[in-house]
Amino acid sequence: MKTRAAVAVGAGKPLEIMEVDLEGPREGEVLVEIKATGICHTDEFTLSGADPEGIFPAILGHEGAGVVVDVGKGVTSLKKGDHVIPLYTPECRSCPSCLSRKTNLCTAIRSTQGQGLMPDGTSRFSIGKDKIFHYMGCSTFSNFTVLPEIALAKVNPDAPFDKICYIGCGVTTGIGAVINTAKVEIGSTAAVFGLGGIGLNVIQGLRLAGADMIIGVDLNNDKKAWGEKFGMTHFVNPTEVDDVVAHIVNMTKRGADTIGGADYTFDCTGNVKVMRQALECAHRGWGESIVIGVAGAGQEISTRPFQLVTGRTWKGTAFGGARGRTDVPQIVDWYMEGKIEIDPMITHTMPLEDINKGFDLMNQGKSIRSVVVY
């Protein structure tokens, strides 16, 4: 069949809207009509050329929602008409990682996914004889796409596509980092670096978890009001203080605790210098710092080992530690029950033809999330 897609033709180049050939689902695969997709900073990261796994031409996009149109042989858990969210972190429930119960990082199809291919090592997308690569196993910047059955979460059919697509990455990553990775306790203090599409969801996760003090850190003062909407209690612009680490350590001295430091800190910027700041303003003895941001090829983190010797823990999280087929339907239900907010964070919606405007808005700090509606 033919599908309309925004194709990433090369690093740093605008996406091009094209008609692309799409082969139907093979064994264990599912054809999905994408109804809406968010634009995440990770799409921009890969498009910019900073992603070591970046490969062109490819169809980017990994934050979608849609409807099952057709299923391949052997597919048992999904049928035509089911509403689904694509999962860049699949959940096969039978690989050593899934069975370990220690991680959400299913390894069943990770190596082909990183090469822009389906699990059988081929692509379903092409233009004539030229192969177009998949991206993060999802390629939601195409109106129709093919995914493995294990990479689709079946969700409540009453939920609006143009909102729940955000659960395909940003919402789940932010809330999951708090609940699954950090396991934040009631009464905790926390600092969140980077108040974009991910950081604001970390903030709403912290509010859900009952954190007392939620410090937001961003270079952009417009983000103060955004953070406050979702539960942020204090805002710091690092360019307006002498030393952001000392400043946060000082702010978090409470009662008899004269040492200071946040119980939990989160990097949602992808900047390795910020990751260091986030670690170093975690509390001596027990503070945990969670890396969410994705850093470009060649970037490395550093700190004095003494920071770890004195009890801080440095952790990372992918997709908020969520097991997609199990957890994503539940997060959709939380949204439908009013337990979490999504609508105000979707600041812009646009047709596929305007997708590059969505990237511009993100790069200019003017949007929280842009959503493309097909």
Ligand code: NAD
């Ligand atoms: P975004 O562009 O919406 O937000 C980034 C925010 O960081 C902006 O508000 C910006 O002003 C702020 N910022 C930039 N530099 C800063 C600095 N030095 N100090 C403080 N704030 C600064 O991006 P997003 O969609 O929220 O994504 C954030 C990061 O998370 C990206 O690196 C993205 O690739 C990554 N990400 C990771 C996962 C995962 O599973 N680990 C999932 C989604 C996104």
Ligand code: AHE
């Ligand atoms: N391909 C990059 C890494 C990109 C990355 O870390 N991706 C996150 C999700 S970001 C979503 O917006 C992730 O899930 N990582 C785990 C994985 O298996 O990819 C690189 O550096 O090579």
Ligand code: ZN
């Ligand atoms: Zn993402």
